Each structure stands twice: as structure tokens, then as C-alpha cells.
Amino acid sequence: MSTETLTDGEAETASRGLVDRVRASPFLSQLLSNRLALAGLAIILAMIVIAVYARLTLDLEVISRSQLGTNPNRAAPSLEYPFGTDGQARALLPRVAYGAWYAMLFGTVTVGASTVLGVGLGIVAAYYGDITDNVIMRTMDVLLAFPSLLLALALVSIFPDELGLWRAVAALTLVYTPRFARVVRGAALTVLENEYIDATVALGATDPRVLVRHVLPNCLAPITVQSTLNFGLAIIDLAALSFLGFGASAGTPSWGLMLSNGVSQGLLTGVWWWSFFPGLFLALTVLGFNLLGDGMRDALDPRMREAVD
Amino acid sequence: MSPVPSAVRDRGRLVAGGAAVGAVATPVLVIGLVAVGGFAPLSAAETAFAFGGLWFGLALLGWAGSVASGRAIEAAQEHLDADSGWTERRSRRAMARIGGFGAGMMLVAPIVGTAVG
Amino acid sequence: MFPKRFVLKRLLLLVPVLIGVATLVFSILHLSPGDPALTIAGERASQEFVERIRADLGLNDPIWVQYIDFLGNVAQFDFGESYVINRNTSVREVLADTLPVTLELALYGQLFGILFGIPLGVLSAVKQDTITDHATRVGALTGISVPIFWSGPLLILLFAQVLGILPTSGRISSTYNVAAIRVTGMVTIDTLIAGDWEMFRSAVRHMLLPSLVIGVYSMALISRMMRSSMLEVVRQDYMRTARAKGQGAKITVLKHGFRNALIPVVTIIGIQFGGLLGGAVLTETVFAIGGIGTLLVEAIEVGDYPIVQGTVLTFAFLFTLVNLVVDVTYSYLDPRIQQ
Numbered sequence: 001m002s003t004e005t006l007t008d009g010e011a012e013t014a015s016r017g018l019v020d021r022v023r024a025s026p027f028l029s030q031l032l033s034n035r036l037a038l039a040g041l042a043i044i045l046a047m048i049v050i051a052v053y054a055r056l057t058l059d060l061e062v063i064s065r066s067q068l069g070t071n072p073n074r075a076a077p078s079l080e081y082p083f084g085t086d087g088q089a090r091a092l093l094p095r096v097a098y099g100a101w102y103a104m105l106f107g108t109v110t111v112g113a114s115t116v117l118g119v120g121l122g123i124v125a126a127y128y129g130d131i132t133d134n135v136i137m138r139t140m141d142v143l144l145a146f147p148s149l150l151l152a153l154a155l156v157s158i159f160p161d162e163l164g165l166w167r168a169v170a171a172l173t174l175v176y177t178p179r180f181a182r183v184v185r186g187a188a189l190t191v192l193e194n195e196y197i198d199a200t201v202a203l204g205a206t207d208p209r210v211l212v213r214h215v216l217p218n219c220l221a222p223i224t225v226q227s228t229l230n231f232g233l234a235i236i237d238l239a240a241l242s243f244l245g246f247g248a249s250a251g252t253p254s255w256g257l258m259l260s261n262g263v264s265q266g267l268l269t270g271v272w273w274w275s276f277f278p279g280l281f282l283a284l285t286v287l288g289f290n291l292l293g294d295g296m297r298d299a300l301d302p303r304m305r306e307a308v309d
Numbered sequence: 310m311s312p313v314p315s316a317v318r319d320r321g322r323l324v325a326g327g328a329a330v331g332a333v334a335t336p337v338l339v340i341g342l343v344a345v346g347g348f349a350p351l352s353a354a355e356t357a358f359a360f361g362g363l364w365f366g367l368a369l370l371g372w373a374g375s376v377a378s379g380r381a382i383e384a385a386q387e388h389l390d391a392d393s394g395w396t397e398r399r400s401r402r403a404m405a406r407i408g409g410f411g412a413g414m415m416l417v418a419p420i421v422g423t424a425v426g
Numbered sequence: 427m428f429p430k431r432f433v434l435k436r437l438l439l440l441v442p443v444l445i446g447v448a449t450l451v452f453s454i455l456h457l458s459p460g461d462p463a464l465t466i467a468g469e470r471a472s473q474e475f476v477e478r479i480r481a482d483l484g485l486n487d488p489i490w491v492q493y494i495d496f497l498g499n500v501a502q503f504d505f506g507e508s509y510v511i512n513r514n515t516s517v518r519e520v521l522a523d524t525l526p527v528t529l530e531l532a533l534y535g536q537l538f539g540i541l542f543g544i545p546l547g548v549l550s551a552v553k554q555d556t557i558t559d560h561a562t563r564v565g566a567l568t569g570i571s572v573p574i575f576w577s578g579p580l581l582i583l584l585f586a587q588v589l590g591i592l593p594t595s596g597r598i599s600s601t602y603n604v605a606a607i608r609v610t611g612m613v614t615i616d617t618l619i620a621g622d623w624e625m626f627r628s629a630v631r632h633m634l635l636p637s638l639v640i641g642v643y644s645m646a647l648i649s650r651m652m653r654s655s656m657l658e659v660v661r662q663d664y665m666r667t668a669r670a671k672g673q674g675a676k677i678t679v680l681k682h683g684f685r686n687a688l689i690p691v692v693t694i695i696g697i698q699f700g701g702l703l704g705g706a707v708l709t710e711t712v713f714a715i716g717g718i719g720t721l722l723v724e725a726i727e728v729g730d731y732p733i734v735q736g737t738v739l740t741f742a743f744l745f746t747l748v749n750l751v752v753d754v755t756y757s758y759l760d761p762r763i764q765q
Contacts, residue, residue, distance in 0.1 A: 036564065134403030141400070142371040147700030149707065150722075150741060154451075157726050157734075158458040236573050240708055243575045244723050256575075263579050263712055267594070272583045279576030287571035294567060355456070355489040362453030362493070369446030373439045373746075419490040 027221060030299035037295025043288030047281075051104045054097035063094050064251040077273050084273035086258075087265060095253035096277050102254045103235050103285060106169050110234045111227050113173040118180020119223060123211050125181065126188035137185060140178035148233070149240060151175050156246045165254065168238055168247040175237075176230055183226045187219040225296040232289030239282055255282045323402055324409035331361060331413025338414075339421050354422030361414025368408030375400040432757065436750045440743070447742040448500045451735050452493060465729040466509045505736040510728045511721070517736040521718065525740060526611025527597065528706050528717035534614075534637035535702055535709075539644025540695065546645070547652020547691075548684070554657060562649065569646035574705055578639045578712035585635060592631055595714035599628045640709045644698060651694045656687040689759050696752030700745050 031037055066088040077084040083092035125136040143151070155171035163170070192215065200210055241247045242256025243263075250257070255278040262275030335357050342353035463480040464471075480486055483506075484495060499505065505517035512520050550562040586594040598604055598613050607620040614633055617626040660683055707719030718737055725733035 131403075131406070134399060135407060138371050138375075138400055138403040138407065139367060142367050142374065145370070145374055145700075147704040147745075149704030150700070153707070153722065153726060154454065154738065158454065232571060236571075239573060240575065243708065244711065245727060259573075259575050259579070263575065267579055267582060270583070270587050272580075272587075275576065275579040275583075279573065279580070283572045283576055286573070287568060290567050290571050351488070358489050358493070359453040359456040362449045363457075366446045366449030366451075366453060369442045369449065373442040373446065376439060415490070415493075419488065422488060422490070 027296075027299050031295055034295040034299065036291050037299075040288045040291025040293075040295065043284055044292060047100050047285050047288065048104060050097050051100035054094065055101040058094050058098055060098065060253075063090060063098060063253055066090065074271055076271075083277045084271070086261065086274055092258070092273060092277055095258065096255070096281055098253040099255040099258065099278060100281060100285070102165070102248070102252070103238070103282070106165055106238050107231055107235045110169050110172045110176065110238065111231050113169075114176035114230075115180050115223060115227055117173070117177045118182075119184045119216070119219070121177070122181040122184030122186075123188050123215055123219070126185045126192060127207065127211055127215065133185075136181065140181045143175070143178045144182070146175075148175050149237060152237060152241060153244070153246070156241065164249050165238070165242070165247045165252070168241040171241070171246075172234060172237055176234060179230060180223070180226055183222050184219055187222040188215050191215050191218040221300060225293060225300055228289055228296055229293035232286040232293065235282065235289070236286050255279070320405055323405040324412070327406040327409025327411075328413030328416070329409075331364075331410040331415075332417045334410070335361070335414045335417040336421055339418075339425075350425035351422055354418050354425065357421070358415055358418035361411045361418060363411070364407055365411025365415055368404045368406075368411055372401055372404035372408060375404060433754055436753060439750070440746055443742060443746045444500065444739060445497065447739055448497060448735075449493075451738050452496055455731055455734070456489060462509065462729070462731050465731075500739065505732045505739075508730055508733050510730040511724055511733055517732045520721065520733065521736050521740055523611070524716060524718045524721050527715055528703070528710065528719055529744075530612040530614065530633070531636055531640060531706050531709060531715065531717060532699070532702050534633055535640035535705070536644055536695070536699065538637050538641030539648050542641075543645040543648030544652050544688075544691070547649040548656055548687075550649065550653040551656035551660070551687075559653075563653070566646040566649050569642045572642070574639050574643075574708040575712055577642070578635070578709060581635050581639065582713070592635060593628075597629065597632050597715055598625065599632075602628060636709050636713045636715065639712070640702065640705045643705055644695075644702060647694060647698050647701075648691060651691050652687065655690045656683060659683040659687045685759065689756065692752055692756050692759060696749040699748045703741055703745065 067085070068089045071081070071085050071089040071091060073085065073089045074087060075081050075085040075089075081091050081093065083096055085091050086095075121136050121140070125133040152168070152171045152175050155174055156167055159167040159170050161167070200214060238247065239254070239256030239259065242254050243260045245260070248254040248257045258278035259275050259282070262271070262278070266272070266274035335354075338357045338360065339350070339353045342348040342356060343350055346353070348356065463476050463483065463485055466479050467476045484492055487495075503518060507513075508515050508517055508520055546562050546566075550559045553559050582594050585592040593599065598617075602625050604613055604616060604625075607616050607622070607625075609616050609619050613629040614626065617629050703719070706717060707723060709715070710717040710720045711723070718740060721733060722737040722741075724730075725737060
């Protein structure tokens with residue numbers, strides 16, 4: 001969470017200096033004393049481990065294909081199949097684990113892309129002010145006024161079907177960008193109020209240089225908080241789009257699709273494990289990001305907190 | 310209260326300014342679509358019309374939204390001590406410009422379309 | 427209480443909002459891929475047939491002519507006929523059937539959120555930093571984190587399958603003929619009007635789980651906002667003065683703080699109503715309640731554009747109307763707003 005990059009010389013002393021720096025940073029020390037935030041962090045780390053492990057050890061083609069004849073069909077959870085099997089006799093445990101990879105991957109892309117877009121728009125709006133600011137931010141305001149899932153549904157139809165889950169990612173990126181733009185603009189305005197920026201400009205620094213070297217680093221904390229808070233939402237919305245049929249193609253082990261399958265075919269026949277396990281992992285992951293994000297927001301410098309809503 | 314005529318003139322100037330930009334942008338966009346995108350001239354003009362419609366619709370919504378809940382938002386921000394510098398007035402002015410831009414495109418696109426189609 | 431002019435001026439804003447949304451939807455649909463005529467006719471239809479449909483729909487006219495026609499139709503709330511989902515039925519009829527369903531769901535969800543969210547938020551603020559406060563806050567965070575399409579199925583499994591005390595899906599037991607007593611289209615209200623307690627009981631039992639699932643989101647957001655707003659108010663000078671005058675601390679908080687603390691919460695209620703409509707899409711799917719949300723999803727999937735247009739405009743109309751009510755409530759709570 002440090003805002004400077006380490007040079008070679010600093011890197012050597014970094015390990016020893018790390019403890020001191022954590023103590024010196026009010027943000028980190030306060031965050032680390034928040035037990036709920038740490039619990040959230042633990043959940044996220046566990047999910048990342050599961051995701052990477054699943055990605056490295058499981059064969060996507062094997063767990064996507066029907067296993068009728070090989071495995072018992074619609075088997076309840078047992079020692080051999082801890083999460084049970086589904087209507088095509090696929091064991092649910094590896095599928096749910098692989099779902100963690102999908103959630104993390106597509107969540108990261110969605111949040112990453114909207115962060116980059118939002119940061120660019122927000123900083124430019126704050127720095128140039130006046131018309132630029134108004135045109136960018138008012139457009140963002142209008143987009144923000146739409147309910148996120150409804151806007152995503154409207155946008156998803158613009159992109160061609162063949163994109164699969166990427167279609168949902170593209171729609172959600174557009175939906176999430178305004179949130180970042182607003183936060184970054186607020187934070188950047190706070191930074192720009194500092195007199196040293198005026199001094200830097202007076203000393204002949206160019207616009208991009210001022211933005212990248214001085215404004216951006218000081219906005220990193222609120223950006224990180226906003227990303228964390230929105231990561232959970234992005235994962236839910238991605239799953240929701242898959243659940244509604246806009247996203248992962250049939251057979252893909254994504255949590256939203258597994259839930260959709262569980263609801264449409266398993267609900268009335270009592271096969272609870274079809275919906276229970278994918279949903280549990282989804283809810284846990286989202287809770288993890290929300291706990292961490294909430295703790296981060298509380299730990300944020302009050303001047304910056306205003307910007308994160 | 311400011312005298313009405315000047316307020317109307319002021320708002321008119323914002324819309325007209327935006328519309329002028331939109332009017333100029335339309336032929337540029339149409340030529341671009343034909344040259345780079347390989348569009349037929351008429352369908353390029355139609356696309357420009359829809360594109361202008363996006364901005365016009367957005368601005369109308371934004372304008373109505375600022376008027377409808379502008380004071381509520383301002384008051385809420387003041388109340389929560391989270392002033393982002395948002396004001397209803399500035400928002401409405403920006404929307405007038407954007408809307409003018411969209412409307413300009415929507416007015417010029419049919420002319421361009423009829424001329425080339 | 428408040429001048430009629432204020433309300434009227436707000437109502438007039440519906441006009442630019444609807445024109446704005448109509449223009450946006452029109453433009454987006456035109457810019458997105460897909461040929462409506464081909465969608466109606468089906469992939470295997472003959473070229474002639476497709477051409478005839480295209481002419482019928484006015485798709486051969488230039489887009490600006492189509493736009494003016496479209497606006498004229500929207501003004502009469504006429505979106506033509508459904509292409510695919512309900513062939514040869516006017517969109518208006520389809521909407522009249524499905525809108526009350528979603529409205530009923532959203533209203534009960536909102537009610538649930540307000541009835542539980544506000545007391546929980548106040549409780550959390552009054553007992554700041556105690557176990558009650560922490561539990562409420564974690565509860566709210568969990569409420570936001572659990573997706574509707576998980577909590578819904580689990581509740582169905584528990585209450586309908588395992589315990590067998592609540593119905594699994596739908597709006598009312600299929601043995602009743604609700605169409606016969608239709609007045610508003612909302613089953614809980616129609617059965618009351620008809621005075622049939624058996625049917626009313628069935629409708630309420632069907633409504634319980636969906637409104638709980640959809641209301642949890644509102645509850646979480648409202649309780650959070652209520653807590654922070656209440657704490658904000660308590661810290662202000664006049665509250666200290668009131669307390670110094672010797673009234674009991676808790677009574678002071680409730681008496682003076684509550685109304686002022688409600689102001690920002692009311693704005694949140696309006697803004698999150700949109701989220702509630704989004705939640706309705708998912709809730710309707712889980713509980714097999716055919717409302718306007720499922721209609722929109724289905725229409726997007728199959729490319730039934732008239733339905734998409736009608737649905738989106740209806741959503742916009744609802745959203746604006748709710749925010750209008752919020753705005754008026756707001757000016758009642760804080761008279762400075764009215765000028």
C-alpha cells in the first residue's frame with residue numbers, strides 16, 4: 001500500500017523497514033487492528049489459493065464434460081463426492097473450486113478495466129476543471145443514476161453473443177467506470193488543493209507529469225478502497241448475469257451458471273447441493289471483499305473518505 | 310430572482326453553442342464512417358443520428374435529474390460534509406451543452422442523409 | 427402542507443425524463459446488431475416475408491422518420507405488438523399484466539427494508555461500539571453480500587421442501603382464479619378487495635419469502651445510512667444543548683435526532699429503489715413470478731424490441747415517480763428545500 005516505488009538501495013532495507021513503515025502508516029496500522037477486515041482478507045486469500053490451485057491442477061475440459069456412466073448421477077454429498085454430483089454426474093467440488101478461478105479472473109478484469117478507465121476520466125476531469133470536468137462528470141452522474149444490474153442488462157445486448165462471459169465483463173466495466181471516476185475526481189481535487197502542486201506547475205512541470213507523478217500516487221488509497229468494495233459487487237453482478245443467461249456458456253463451471261442450473265432443475269426435486277455450494281462460495285467471497293473494503297474505508301484518511309461513498 | 314429574458318438568453322446560448330459543435334461534428338463523423346468504417350453514406354448518416362440521440366437522451370435525463378434531485382443532493386452533501394463541488398446549476402449548464410450537441414447532430418444528420426442518400 | 431406548484435413542477439419533469447429514456451433506448455437499439463424483421467420472421471423465412479414485415483414496421487423509412495413516429499407512439503404509451511414472446515398482443519397489454527406483479531414485490535420489499543432498516547440503524551447508533559452495534563453492522567454487510575439467487579433457493583428449500591410450511595413458487599395457489607377478481611393486478615390487494623380471506627392468506631404466504639429476500643438489500647443499506655446519519659446528528663451542538671437541559675439522553679436522541687437523521691435516509695430510499703427493481707429481476711426468476719423483470723430478460727434474450735422498449739420506459743417512469751415522492755417527502759422533512 002506504499003505510494004512510492006522502491007529503488008535498488010531501498011529494496012535491501014525494505015524487509016527491516018517494512019514493520020516500521022506499517023507502524024508509521026496510520027492507514028495500515030488501523031486496518032490491521034480491525035479484526036473484521038482481517039477476516040475478510042483471510043477469506044479472499046483462501047479463495048485466491050483455491051482459484052489458483054484449481055486452475056493449475058484441474059482440466060477444464062474434463063470437468064465441463066458430462067460424466068454420465070462414470071460417476072453416480074445426482075448423488076448427494078458423500079465422502080467420495082463431498083459436494084455431490086449434478087444432473088450430468090459431474091462432481092461439484094472441482095467445479096465449484098474452478099468457479100473461484102472464474103470469479104477472481106473475471107472480477108479482476110472487470111474491476112481493473114473500470115479502475116483504469118475511471119481513474120483516467122476522474123483525474124482529467126479534476127485537473128482541467130470547467131467544461132471538461134462538467135462534460136465528463138455529468139455523463140458519469142447520469143450513468144450512476146441507473147440501477148447497475150438493469151444498466152448491465154441493457155448494455156449486454158450491444159455486445160455479440162459469441163463473447164460469452166466477456167460480454168458480461170464488457171457491460172459491467174461500463175457500469176462500474178463512473179464509480180471510480182467520481183472517487184478519483186474527488187480525491188484528485190483534494191490533492192490539487194495542496195500548494196505544492198501549484199509550485200510544481202510553476203517550476204515548469206508538464207500536465208501529464210503532474211498528473212502521473214503527483215496526483216495519481218496520492219489518490220491510490222481511495223482507489224484501492226473503491227476497487228475492493230466494488231470487487232465483491234462485480235463478482236455478484238457477473239454471477240447474476242450468468243444466472244439470467246447472459247454470460248458463461250453451458251457447461252462452464254461458473255458459480256452463476258451452477259446456481260441457475262440448481263434453481264431451474266434442482267429446486268423442486270430437493271437436490272439442495274446444486275445451489276448450496278456454489279452459492280456459499282460466492283457469498284463468502286463477496287463477504288470477504290465487503291469486510292475488507294469496509295475496514296479500509298474506516299481506516300482511510302478522513303479527507304479522502306469523503307470521496308468514497 | 311434574475312430577470313427571465315437574460316436567463317433564457319443564457320441557456321439558449323449554451324444549447325446553441327453545443328448544437329453548433331454537433332452540427333460541425335456530424336459531417337465529419339459521416340465522412341469518417343464512410344471512409345474508415347466502410348459504411349454506405351445513408352447508413353452512416355443514420356448512425357450519426359443515433360449517436361447524436363445517445364447524447365441528447367443522456368443530457369435530457371441528466372438535466373431532469375439535476376432539477377429533480379439537485380437540491381436534495383446538494384443538501385445531502387452539505388449535511389454529510391462530503392461536498393464534492395457538485396452544484397445543480399453547473400450540472401444543468403453542462404447538460405444544456407451536451408444536449409445541444411446531441412440535438413445538433415440529430416438535426417444535421419437528416420440533412421446530410423437526404424443530401425447523400 | 428407544501429405548495430401545489432412544487433409538486434406540479436416535479437411532475438412535469440417526467441416529460442424530459444421519458445423523452446430522454448425513449449431517445450436513449452431508440453439509439454442503443456439502432457446501434458446494436460440484429461435485424462428486427464428477421465427476428466420476427468425467423469431465420470428460415472423467405473426474403474419476401476422479411477421484406478413485408480420490414481415495410482409493415484416502417485423499417486424502410488430513414489431513422490429520423492422512425493424516431494419521430496416512435497416518439498409519437500411513446501406519447502400515447504403505444505409500443506406496438508410483441509414480436510416473439512406474446513405474438514399479436516399489444517405491449518401495453520403485456521405490461522398491464524406484468525407490471526403490478528413487480529410493483530407488488532418491490533413495494534413489500536421496500537416496506538420490509540424500511541420497517542427493519544430504520545429501527546436497526548437507530549439501535550446501532552444508540553448503542554454505538556457495543557456488541558449490538560457490531561452485530562448489526564456485520565449483519566448488514568452479510569445481507570449485502572448474499573446474492574438473491576442463493577438466499578432465495580435456500581429459503582425455498584428450507585420453508586417449502588423441508589418444513590413444508592410455505593409454498594415454493596408463484597403468487598397464489600393455482601386452485602384460485604385470481605383473474606376473476608382482478609382490480610389492481612396485485613394479488614394481496616385484489617383478494618382483500620374481494621374479501622376472500624382464504625385467498626388473501628394464500629397470497630400473503632406466497633409473498634413472504636420473495637419480499638424477505640428482496641428486502642434484505644434495502645434493509646442493509648437503510649440501516650447503514652440511518653446509523654451514520656444518526657451519529658452525525660447526535661454530535662451536533664443543539665443536541666448537546668438539549669441534553670444539557672437535563673432530559674434523558676436516549677429520549678433526547680429519539681426526539682430531536684430522529685427527524686433530522688431521517689433526511690439523508692429518505693434520499694437513499696429513493697436512490698436504491700432502482701437497485702430494488704434490479705433485484706426484482708432476480709427474485710422473479712427464482713420464485714417463478716412472471717413480472718416485468720423476467721419479461722425484460724426474456725425480451726432481451728429473444729430480441730423482442732417492442733417489449734424491451736416498453737419495459738425500459740416503464741422502469742424509468744417508476745424510478746422517476748418514486749424519486750419524485752422522495753423529493754416531496756424530503757421537502758416536508760426539510761422545509762428549506764422548497765424555497
